[in-house]
Amino acid sequence: MRTVGSTDLQQPSAGMADTAESQKVVIVGGGLVGSLAACMFSQRGYRVDLFEYRNDPRLSAVSQGRSINLAMSRRARAALGLVGLEGELLRHGIAMKARMIHDLEGGTREIPYDARTNQCIYSVGRKFLNDVLLSAAEKRSNVRLLFGHKMTGGSLDEGRVEFERTEGGTGGPKAKVKAVEAVGDLVVGCDGAFSSLRRLFMKKPMFNFSQTYIEHGYMELRIPPTADGEFAMPPNFLHIWPRGEFMMIALPNQDRSWTVTLFMPFAQFEAITTEAELLAFFGQHFADAVPLLGEDALVGDFFRSKPQPLVSVKCRPYHAGRALLLGDAAHAMVPFYGQGMNAGFEDVRLLSGLLDGLGGSPAGLADVLRRFSEHRNADAEAICDLAMYNYVEMRDLVNRPSFLLRKALDNALYAVLPDVWVPLYNSVTFSDMRYSECVRNRVWQDQVIRGVLVALLACAALLGLVAFVKA
Numbered sequence: 001m002r003t004v005g006s007t008d009l010q011q012p013s014a015g016m017a018d019t020a021e022s023q024k025v026v027i028v029g030g031g032l033v034g035s036l037a038a039c040m041f042s043q044r045g046y047r048v049d050l051f052e053y054r055n056d057p058r059l060s061a062v063s064q065g066r067s068i069n070l071a072m073s074r075r076a077r078a079a080l081g082l083v084g085l086e087g088e089l090l091r092h093g094i095a096m097k098a099r100m101i102h103d104l105e106g107g108t109r110e111i112p113y114d115a116r117t118n119q120c121i122y123s124v125g126r127k128f129l130n131d132v133l134l135s136a137a138e139k140r141s142n143v144r145l146l147f148g149h150k151m152t153g154g155s156l157d158e159g160r161v162e163f164e165r166t167e168g169g170t171g172g173p174k175a176k177v178k179a180v181e182a183v184g185d186l187v188v189g190c191d192g193a194f195s196s197l198r199r200l201f202m203k204k205p206m207f208n209f210s211q212t213y214i215e216h217g218y219m220e221l222r223i224p225p226t227a228d229g230e231f232a233m234p235p236n237f238l239h240i241w242p243r244g245e246f247m248m249i250a251l252p253n254q255d256r257s258w259t260v261t262l263f264m265p266f267a268q269f270e271a272i273t274t275e276a277e278l279l280a281f282f283g284q285h286f287a288d289a290v291p292l293l294g295e296d297a298l299v300g301d302f303f304r305s306k307p308q309p310l311v312s313v314k315c316r317p318y319h320a321g322r323a324l325l326l327g328d329a330a331h332a333m334v335p336f337y338g339q340g341m342n343a344g345f346e347d348v349r350l351l352s353g354l355l356d357g358l359g360g361s362p363a364g365l366a367d368v369l370r371r372f373s374e375h376r377n378a379d380a381e382a383i384c385d386l387a388m389y390n391y392v393e394m395r396d397l398v399n400r401p402s403f404l405l406r407k408a409l410d411n412a413l414y415a416v417l418p419d420v421w422v423p424l425y426n427s428v429t430f431s432d433m434r435y436s437e438c439v440r441n442r443v444w445q446d447q448v449i450r451g452v453l454v455a456l457l458a459c460a461a462l463l464g465l466v467a468f469v470k471a
Contacts, residue, residue: 021045026161026184028151029191033327033344035133037188039083040352042140049182051149051163058131069251069259070129071338072122073429079345082352085136089129093122094252100237101398106288111398115411116418119430121338123251149180151196159184159322186365187323193313193332201320209315214334217266217307223250223258223292231256232292240394243285247395269307275299310334312384316377319369331380336391337428339383350376379435386428
């Protein structure tokens with residue numbers, strides 16, 4: 001086995017170093033959270049080696065892996081601001097001020113995200129964001145990016161990670177597989193929902209893990225720009241076609257196309273087997289979108305692809321030995337609250353805040369990992385649960401009068417009592433409130449509303465009784 005040592009990627013300091021400059025961080029995974037973490041650690045003076053399974057994604061015209069568009073909100077912006085990249089990403093992003101709901105007849109209506117202060121979320125491309133973060137990390141002299149490295153094992157207690165690197169091609173008789181070993185004062189797992197580093201955690205006693213697949217998958221389609229190069233729909237909206245058991249959404253892109261995502265039970269995907277069945281299905285449920293998608297493109301995209309699964313992952317603790325899990329490796333969620341990236345980026349910001357108080361003692365970093373794990377777990381599990389709930393809201397509840405009434409009531413109370421009554425969506429998307437506190441706040445609001453309704457009903461009953469007695 002080739003050991004990555006002092007003449008190559010450098011060994012960590014003995015024990016826990018007294019200064020960041022003499023400490024080594026090994027990051028597994030060069031996606032969004034891993035590349036942001038590399039920027040954060042390097043900014044603080046740590047030596048960083050980032051290992052990524054893929055080849056350099058910046059050299060690929062199409063993003064490898066998941067490509068669901070991202071909705072950037074306050075939590076991600078705060079983390080990007082930490083490394084000086086918020087402005088660049090905001091200039092690239094497309095503001096979305098409201099949901100645009102499409103009904104079966106082709107009519108539309110708006111549901112603003114923040115009717116009081118007009119805050120918005122931003123549609124950003126996953127590949128663009130990953131490219132920007134990788135390039136920002138690469139500019140730093142204390143960061144090394146190592147692509148094409150597949151993690152194969154290691155030791156959490158020793159901070160040691162083992163990789164395989166294929167040289168001389170991706171296969172065939174000339175390809176050579178080399179074993180590579182890296183050792184760090186800290187190993188950070190940012191390698192996604194199916195994390196290889198997390199597998200080492202699962203060998204540890206008292207580590208809890210669960211994953212839940214939903215019965216719905218997703219498939220991406222595309223609405224191209226119009227003939228004159230403009231958006232085919234109003235661009236400053238997240239467009240939603242809610243249909244009860246399934247839905248379709250569309251987010252705007254910089255090239256004036258739309259990334260369209262169909263979420264639907266796998267059984268329903270499988271029931272569509274012919275071009276005629278597909279066009280009949282879309283004609284019944286998404287008639288206004290068919291001319292925008294184009295029948296030929298719709299048929300080609302649908303039958304060229306397979307619906308992809310959606311999984312929610314929970315685990316705890318997030319630390320073991322010299323290792324820590326961040327982002328989807330710690331708490332993968334379904335995409336329906338638009339908080340996957342935001343939560344992962346917030347992980348990095350919160351960890352940076354804890355590092356601010358790191359002392360020079362050898363046990364300092366170990367204490368930071370423990371405190372991060374204890375602080376973050378309840379919030380991560382809360383947003384995983386909220387993401388599950390929001391799918392029901394997006395595909396079904398947004399069409400119900402009770403939902404619209406509650407939304408109007410929340411907005412009215414928020415307008416007159418902004419420091420007391422913050423709606424759930426606003427607290428999750430436009431504040432730094434802990435996710436678990438957002439949930440507790442919503443529970444309190446529900447209790448208040450129920451109490452007021454009971455009081456009103458009691459008053460009405462009492463008035464009715466008085467009127468009856470007088471009669």
